[in-house]
Amino acid sequence: MSAPRPHRPRRPHRSRAVGPFAAAALLVVLGTTGCATGIGADDGAGADVDFGASPSPGGTLQVMGFGTGDEIGEVRHDRATEALGTEVKLSEGALDPQAFLSAAAAGNPPDLVYAERDQIGTFASRGAILPLSACVDEQGIDTDAFVDPALAEVTFGDELYGIPEFNMVQITMASADLLADEGLSLADVDGSDPDAVLAATEAMTRRDGGKLSVIGVDSKLPEFLPLWAKGRGADLLSDDGRTAQLDDSAVVEALEQAVAVYDAQGGFPDVKTYRDSADFFGAGNQFATGQLGAMAMEQWYVNVLNESSPDAPLAFGPVKGPDGDVHAFATGSAWAIPVGAADPAAACAYAARMTETEAWAEAAQVRADARAADGLVFTGVLTGNEEADAQIRDTLVPADPPAPWDDAIDAMYAANDHTFTLPANPAGAEFETAWQDGVNRVLNGQQEPAAAMAQAQEEAQSALDEAWATWDEQQ
Amino acid sequence: MGRTAVTTARPSARARRERTAGLAFISPWILGFLVFTAWPIFYSGYLSLTDYDVLTDPSFVGLDNYERMVDDPQVRLALWNTLQYTLLQVPLYVLVALALALLLHQAGRASGFFRTAFFIPKMTPPVAVGVLLLLLFNGEYGLVNEALGTIGIDGPSWTTDPDWIKPGLALVSLWSVGAAVVILLAALQDVPVELYDAARVDGAGWWRRTRTVTIPMISGALFFVTVVNTIAAFQMFTEAYSAYFGAGNSTYSNDAALFYVIYLFREGFAELHMGYASALAWLLFAVIMVVTAVQLLVSRRLVYYEGEQR
Numbered sequence: 001m002s003a004p005r006p007h008r009p010r011r012p013h014r015s016r017a018v019g020p021f022a023a024a025a026l027l028v029v030l031g032t033t034g035c036a037t038g039i040g041a042d043d044g045a046g047a048d049v050d051f052g053a054s055p056s057p058g059g060t061l062q063v064m065g066f067g068t069g070d071e072i073g074e075v076r077h078d079r080a081t082e083a084l085g086t087e088v089k090l091s092e093g094a095l096d097p098q099a100f101l102s103a104a105a106a107g108n109p110p111d112l113v114y115a116e117r118d119q120i121g122t123f124a125s126r127g128a129i130l131p132l133s134a135c136v137d138e139q140g141i142d143t144d145a146f147v148d149p150a151l152a153e154v155t156f157g158d159e160l161y162g163i164p165e166f167n168m169v170q171i172t173m174a175s176a177d178l179l180a181d182e183g184l185s186l187a188d189v190d191g192s193d194p195d196a197v198l199a200a201t202e203a204m205t206r207r208d209g210g211k212l213s214v215i216g217v218d219s220k221l222p223e224f225l226p227l228w229a230k231g232r233g234a235d236l237l238s239d240d241g242r243t244a245q246l247d248d249s250a251v252v253e254a255l256e257q258a259v260a261v262y263d264a265q266g267g268f269p270d271v272k273t274y275r276d277s278a279d280f281f282g283a284g285n286q287f288a289t290g291q292l293g294a295m296a297m298e299q300w301y302v303n304v305l306n307e308s309s310p311d312a313p314l315a316f317g318p319v320k321g322p323d324g325d326v327h328a329f330a331t332g333s334a335w336a337i338p339v340g341a342a343d344p345a346a347a348c349a350y351a352a353r354m355t356e357t358e359a360w361a362e363a364a365q366v367r368a369d370a371r372a373a374d375g376l377v378f379t380g381v382l383t384g385n386e387e388a389d390a391q392i393r394d395t396l397v398p399a400d401p402p403a404p405w406d407d408a409i410d411a412m413y414a415a416n417d418h419t420f421t422l423p424a425n426p427a428g429a430e431f432e433t434a435w436q437d438g439v440n441r442v443l444n445g446q447q448e449p450a451a452a453m454a455q456a457q458e459e460a461q462s463a464l465d466e467a468w469a470t471w472d473e474q475q
Numbered sequence: 476m477g478r479t480a481v482t483t484a485r486p487s488a489r490a491r492r493e494r495t496a497g498l499a500f501i502s503p504w505i506l507g508f509l510v511f512t513a514w515p516i517f518y519s520g521y522l523s524l525t526d527y528d529v530l531t532d533p534s535f536v537g538l539d540n541y542e543r544m545v546d547d548p549q550v551r552l553a554l555w556n557t558l559q560y561t562l563l564q565v566p567l568y569v570l571v572a573l574a575l576a577l578l579l580h581q582a583g584r585a586s587g588f589f590r591t592a593f594f595i596p597k598m599t600p601p602v603a604v605g606v607l608l609l610l611l612f613n614g615e616y617g618l619v620n621e622a623l624g625t626i627g628i629d630g631p632s633w634t635t636d637p638d639w640i641k642p643g644l645a646l647v648s649l650w651s652v653g654a655a656v657v658i659l660l661a662a663l664q665d666v667p668v669e670l671y672d673a674a675r676v677d678g679a680g681w682w683r684r685t686r687t688v689t690i691p692m693i694s695g696a697l698f699f700v701t702v703v704n705t706i707a708a709f710q711m712f713t714e715a716y717s718a719y720f721g722a723g724n725s726t727y728s729n730d731a732a733l734f735y736v737i738y739l740f741r742e743g744f745a746e747l748h749m750g751y752a753s754a755l756a757w758l759l760f761a762v763i764m765v766v767t768a769v770q771l772l773v774s775r776r777l778v779y780y781e782g783e784q785r
Contacts, residue, residue: 098529098747105529268635272634273614429747433745
């Protein structure tokens with residue numbers, strides 16, 4: 001009789017405790033499942049966006065990832081803002097994809113983002129940005145004027161998702177003195193003859209007390225593997241962006257050759273540590289101090305050299321492959337309009353004004369004037385807009401610039417005419433990580449090129465398959 | 476009985492008031508904890524059971540993320556790197572902190588100056604420390620190898636040789652050893668002088684006094700420094716990321732520097748596999764919990780707290 005009694009009063013007590021707990025747990029479950037709401041393809045993104053709408057009176061266009069920085073950005077921004085007649089608020093600094101996507105997921109995206117072109121495929125595949133065909137039509141953007149590979153890089157699933165701008169290309173930069181000392185020419189280091197590059201490396205490399213004192217040739221790995229592979233007719237990714245080609249024999253051969261250049265100088269660690277100790281942007285840069293024989297480098301570095309060491313003994317030319325052709329692995333930026341942007345019409349108009357030929361021409365004029373005032377050579381601007389590039393070269397770039405800057409300008413424009421890009425795909429970051437990690441394993445002495453690229457191929461293809469499967473399911 | 480009831484009721488009412496006031500005072504912290512710590516912890520647990528890319532709705536995948544971790548070679552590599560670094564860094568850090576604290580304890584009036592001097596580097600942003608690492612430990616022209624060269628030692632390639640990446644990072648972590656020095660110095664100053672006097676009377680030399688008086692008396696502080704630093708070592712990120720994966724090395728990286736949190740960050744914030752990254756975070760949480768529990772168990776035999784009853 002006495003045994004059950006203590007239990008009875010406890011039941012309601014326990015149920016009182018369990019009740020609030022259960023309610024709290026339910027709230028938490030509902031909260032968590034309802035918290036991470038997404039946006040994207042399910043929302044029919046872009047279907048009903050009116051790119052021709054008038055800007056909201058007193059509205060502000062929020063731009064993420066763009067800063068005016070120099071005259072090229074500032075002049076175009078001022079011009080576009082004036083044309084728009086609305087306030088434009090810039091969130092400067094490189095675009096942080098996570099910050100952008102979080103803002104988009106929270107339903108508070110900026111009106112316009114300024115992204116790396118290789119990010120566009122990922123953003124588009126996740127439904128984060130709007131297709132821009134209607135924007136192009138509405139604003140009369142002449143897409144034929146854009147550099148084709150730049151346009152291809154922002155085209156995903158046959159739809160344009162970005163308005164490209166700028167084109168970064170590589171040219172060969174070399175120390176004229178070191179080449180002359182060894183009886184070499186630019187053709188020995190421009191990539192057209194891999195054996196000659198290796199021989200030139202051995203000839204120009206110097207060691208002092210066991211330490212590297214002159215880097216013969218810097219292959220610029222891992223970043224330029226796509227360039228060296230292209231010279232052998234290979235692309236890291238298939239044209240449709242679905243198949244990795246990292247274990248292609250031509251890619252492996254390109255990697256072996258580029259690594260052999262480092263090995264001829266004591267190995268990549270020696271070259272990298274010496275390179276890291278250099279005054280890259282200053283008057284004591286590697287060419288000015290005779291610490292570097294040759295390397296491939298983006299064209300913007302020509303201006304750095306022109307400003308910091310105008311009298312350094314330099315030689316310039318395009319990068320060539322063993323096939324004898326000029327090649328340049330182009331990178332650049334693009335404007336994209338997020339799904340859920342408050343004022344997509346104003347964003348479209350701003351992007352259109354920023355990338356039109358007249359905007360580039362005006363900005364380039366200001367830069368040319370500024371450089372003339374400083375007694376520096378105006379070496380041109382690669383805008384991603386062929387029409388603007390031609391106009392700037394014809395009207396603003398000096399017809400007969402002093403050596404060696406004349407060769408630099410010629411090489412830059414030659415490279416701009418021979419660019420390639422990696423196709424837009426939904427796993428851009430994963431693909432890049434896979435091939436760069438593979439190259440790094442070779443550089444760090446952990447794997448041989450063939451094994452490293454085989455592993456990279458497996459990782460990259462797995463990421464591509466998963467991302468494309470998700471995309472295909474949504475279609 | 477009635478009197479007893481009255482006397483017990485008064486403190487109870489007062490205790491309630493004090494409790495209410497106490498809760499009111501700490502409520503901002505409680506609120507902050509619930510919103511910014513407890514909720515994200517719980518929410519990451521939910522996300523770890525989903526496939527979530529930040530933009531599209533999370534889709535429930537059960538334990539798939541945890542199963543994927545088992546097969547992921549990068550997880551094993553990152554865990555192994557992190558464990559190696561922890562085993563290397565924690566003893567080094569604690570020993571150097573102890574040695575410096577013992578030295579400062581002898582410094583008399585000047586100890587205040589040195590205490591500040593040792594603590595100042597702690598103020599340096601970790602990103603800057605990562606960049607500093609690349610300069611100081613440059614295998615060709617870094618100050619560290621230059622110094623080693625003066626005594627005839629040919630220094631290694633600290634920043635590129637996979638075998639020397641972690642020792643380099645462990646050494647550069649000593650940049651912020653001042654924080655631990657301050658804690659240990661405070662503990663040293665609390666050791667009763669009488670104990671040293673008694674030990675001297677018994678003929679104990681410096682080493683004997685340190686081993687049998689100092690270390691046991693500051694073992695609580697040593698344990699605290701060890702536990703906190705172990706957790707920090709398992710969470711190693713900023714210095715390694717800025718040195719080997721950040722702006723200074725946007726394309727070059729080294730597997731030897733792929734620490735667990737760097738891999739987690741890469742999965743979550745670069746490749747937007749937020750569900751998988753959440754599962755990775757929970758594994759790290761479990762590992763740290765186990766290690767800390769083991770440390771607590773061991774501490775029962777080794778750590779002495781003044782005033783404790785056994």
